[in-house]
Amino acid sequence: MLIALYIQDFGLIDSAEIEFSGGLNVLTGETGAGKSVILDALKASLGFRIQSDMIRTGRERAVVQSLFDINSLSGVLARLEEYGLQPDAADDLMLALSREINRQGRNICRINGRIVNLSVFREIGGLLADLHGQHDQQSLLQNDKQVLLLDGFGGYDLEVLVKETARTYREWQNNIKRKDDIIGGSRERQQRRDTIKYQLEEIEAAKLAGEDENQLNRRRNLLANAEKIGLLTEGILKKIHSGDGMSQAVVDLLGNSQTELEELVRYLPDTASIFENIQTALCLVEDAARELSSYRENIEMDPRELNYLEERLSQIERLKKKYGDTIEDIVQYRNSLAAELEQLDELDIDATGIEKLVETSQNSYFATANKMEKLREKVAERLKKEVEAELSELEMAGVQFDIGFFPGAPGPGGINKIEFMISPNPGEPLKPLAKIASGGELSRVMLALKSILAGNDDLATLVFDEVDAGIGGRTLRSVAEKLDKLALKKQVLCVTHSAVIAAYASTHYLIEKLVGDKKTTTTIKRLDDDERINELSRMLGGDSTSENLIEFVKKIRKKESGVRSQESE
Structure with missing residues (x-):
C-alpha cells in the first residue's frame, strides 16, 4: 500500500x-x-x-x-x-x-x-x-492486452500452460532453423569446413605450442653475430687479463698496485681502505674475465642452426600476418577454428533425423497450444459471466460481453486470436470492443475487469x-x-x-x-469534513455561500456514508 x-x-x-x-x-x-x-x-x-x-x-x-x-x-x-x-x-x-x-x-x-x-x-x-x-483504457482495445487480462484471470494452471506453449513454440522454431542450416547451407558449410581444415593444418604443422618467439630471436641474433662477439670478447680479455704483449693487462696492473699498497699501508695506515678497494676491484675484474672466457668458449659458428632459426621465425611471421599478432593469439585462433569445425560436424546429422525432430517439436507445440486454448475457453466463459455481472452493476445491464476465439497464425501466445466482444444494445450483434465501445463504456469495462481481477494479483x-x-x-x-x-x-x-x-x-x-x-x-x-463539503459543493457548481447546495452535499455525504456502512456490515 x-x-x-x-x-x-x-x-x-x-x-x-x-x-x-x-x-x-x-x-x-x-x-x-x-x-x-x-x-x-x-x-x-x-x-x-x-x-x-x-x-x-x-x-x-x-x-x-x-x-x-x-x-x-x-x-x-x-x-x-x-x-x-x-x-x-x-x-x-x-x-x-x-x-x-x-x-x-x-x-x-x-x-x-x-x-x-x-x-x-x-x-x-x-x-x-x-x-x-485514458491511455491505459485505450490499451484495452489491443489484443495482446486482452490476452494478458484473460490469462491473469485464469490463475496458476493457465499460467503454466501459457509458459509451456511459449517454450514449445521456441523449441519448434529453433529446430526449423537448424533444419534450414543443415539442408539449405550444406554447400557453404562444406566450403567453410575446407577453409578451416586448411588453416588448422597450417597452424598445427608449425607446432607452436610452448614456443617462445623472444627466445628464438635472442638465439638467432647470437648466431648471426657470433664472429663479432668472439672478436670483442677476445679483445676485452687481452686488455683486462691476458695482455697483448705490448702492454700489461688490467689484472697485472691491479696486482702490482696491490703489492705496493700493502707496503704503503705499513707507513700510512689510513690507506688501508684504498688497499681493500684495489683488492675488491682485482676480484671483480678476475670474475669478469672468467665470465667473458665462458662466453668466448661457448660461441660457435653454426650456419645450419642459424638457417633453421631464420626459417622458423619467418614461418611464425607469416602465421602472425594471417591469424594473430602473437603466438598466443594464433593458438587461440586455432582453438576457435577447432570449436567451429566441431559445430559444423554436429550440423551434419542425418536429414531424416532433423525432419523427425522438427515434426516431434511441432506436434508437442500444437498439443500444448490446443490444451491451453481449451482451458482459455473455459476461463473465458467464467470471465464473460463475471464481467456482465459487474457491468450490470455499472448501469450496463443490457450489455452483452463475450470473448471470441478466431483462428490465427501459430505463435508463442497460441494458435488463436482472442478478441473482446461487446453488444452495448439488446438485439445488436456482438462486435469487437475496439470498433464500437465509447470512452465511457471503455472506462466501465476496465473498471469491471479490475474489480474481478483484484484478488488475482x-x-x-x-x-x-x-x-x-x-x-x-x-x-x-x-x-x-x-x-x-x-x-x-x-x-x-x-x-x-x-x-x-x-x-x-x-x-x-x-x-x-x-x-x-x-x-x-x-x-x-x-x-477535513467541512472542507470536503465546500469542495464537493464547488464540484457541483456552487461555492461556500450556496447554502442550499451545501445542504444537498451534506445529504449526499450522509447517504454515501450510510451505504458504505451497510455494505461493510
Missing part, C-alpha cells in the same frame, strides 16, 4: 508530501490545477519514463520519493531478496523508492537508500501499483485517472459504488471531476494552483 509520496521541484510543485490512507483516496481540483502532475510524480517514483522538462522551471533537478508498506506483498519481497534489497524486518517491511532526475537526463534511483539501475527500479515499481488513465494499489470521463447521471453513482467496493480489497487512488465519486472517498485531497510572486505553484491539501 502507498503510504506517502514526496515531491520536490517537479512540474509546478516546489515541495509537497502527501500521506495516503487505505480505502478510496480521491484527488480533485479545477482543470489545470495539477492533478495529473501528482500522478506523473507517482509514475516517476515507480520507474515510468519521464521527460526532463517536468523539472521545475529554474531548478536543475527534481526528486520524487514514494513509501510503500509491503508486508502483504510476497512477490515483491521475493524479488527484492533476489536483488539483495530486502528491507529490515525491524522497519515493518517498508519500501522506499527514490528517484532524482536532472536536466542532463541522468537518473539516480535508490531502493531503501541503495543505488540501483533504472531497469531494476522500474521492475520493482511495476510490482507495487497498477495505474490506469499481489498489487495492493490501483490508480485511476478520470475513470468518470464520458459518463454521468446514475452511471456515475454506480461507478462510485464500484470504486468504493474495490477499495475494500485494494487501496484505490482516483483523480476525478465527479462530486459523486469524491463523496465516496475515505480520504479527499484538494489540488490547487496558486499564482503569486511572479510564479505559479501547485499545492496539495488533505481536506
Whole structure:
C-alpha cells in the first residue's frame, strides 16, 4: 500500500508530501490545477519514463520519493531478496523508492537508500501499483492486452500452460532453423569446413605450442653475430687479463698496485681502505674475465642452426600476418577454428533425423497450444459471466460481453486470436470492443475487469485517472459504488471531476494552483469534513455561500456514508 509520496521541484510543485490512507483516496481540483502532475510524480517514483522538462522551471533537478508498506506483498519481497534489497524486518517491511532526475537526463534511483539501475527500479515499481488513465483504457482495445487480462484471470494452471506453449513454440522454431542450416547451407558449410581444415593444418604443422618467439630471436641474433662477439670478447680479455704483449693487462696492473699498497699501508695506515678497494676491484675484474672466457668458449659458428632459426621465425611471421599478432593469439585462433569445425560436424546429422525432430517439436507445440486454448475457453466463459455481472452493476445491464476465439497464425501466445466482444444494445450483434465501445463504456469495462481481477494479483494499489470521463447521471453513482467496493480489497487512488465519486472517498485531497510572486505553484491539501463539503459543493457548481447546495452535499455525504456502512456490515 502507498503510504506517502514526496515531491520536490517537479512540474509546478516546489515541495509537497502527501500521506495516503487505505480505502478510496480521491484527488480533485479545477482543470489545470495539477492533478495529473501528482500522478506523473507517482509514475516517476515507480520507474515510468519521464521527460526532463517536468523539472521545475529554474531548478536543475527534481526528486520524487514514494513509501510503500509491503508486508502483504510476497512477490515483491521475493524479488527484492533476489536483488539483495530486502528491507529490515525491524522497519515493518517498508519500501522506499527514490528517484532524482536532472536536466542532463541522468537518473539516480535508490531502493531503501541503495543505488540501483533504472531497469531494476522500474521492475520493482511495476510490482507495487497498477495505474490506469485514458491511455491505459485505450490499451484495452489491443489484443495482446486482452490476452494478458484473460490469462491473469485464469490463475496458476493457465499460467503454466501459457509458459509451456511459449517454450514449445521456441523449441519448434529453433529446430526449423537448424533444419534450414543443415539442408539449405550444406554447400557453404562444406566450403567453410575446407577453409578451416586448411588453416588448422597450417597452424598445427608449425607446432607452436610452448614456443617462445623472444627466445628464438635472442638465439638467432647470437648466431648471426657470433664472429663479432668472439672478436670483442677476445679483445676485452687481452686488455683486462691476458695482455697483448705490448702492454700489461688490467689484472697485472691491479696486482702490482696491490703489492705496493700493502707496503704503503705499513707507513700510512689510513690507506688501508684504498688497499681493500684495489683488492675488491682485482676480484671483480678476475670474475669478469672468467665470465667473458665462458662466453668466448661457448660461441660457435653454426650456419645450419642459424638457417633453421631464420626459417622458423619467418614461418611464425607469416602465421602472425594471417591469424594473430602473437603466438598466443594464433593458438587461440586455432582453438576457435577447432570449436567451429566441431559445430559444423554436429550440423551434419542425418536429414531424416532433423525432419523427425522438427515434426516431434511441432506436434508437442500444437498439443500444448490446443490444451491451453481449451482451458482459455473455459476461463473465458467464467470471465464473460463475471464481467456482465459487474457491468450490470455499472448501469450496463443490457450489455452483452463475450470473448471470441478466431483462428490465427501459430505463435508463442497460441494458435488463436482472442478478441473482446461487446453488444452495448439488446438485439445488436456482438462486435469487437475496439470498433464500437465509447470512452465511457471503455472506462466501465476496465473498471469491471479490475474489480474481478483484484484478488488475482499481489498489487495492493490501483490508480485511476478520470475513470468518470464520458459518463454521468446514475452511471456515475454506480461507478462510485464500484470504486468504493474495490477499495475494500485494494487501496484505490482516483483523480476525478465527479462530486459523486469524491463523496465516496475515505480520504479527499484538494489540488490547487496558486499564482503569486511572479510564479505559479501547485499545492496539495488533505481536506477535513467541512472542507470536503465546500469542495464537493464547488464540484457541483456552487461555492461556500450556496447554502442550499451545501445542504444537498451534506445529504449526499450522509447517504454515501450510510451505504458504505451497510455494505461493510
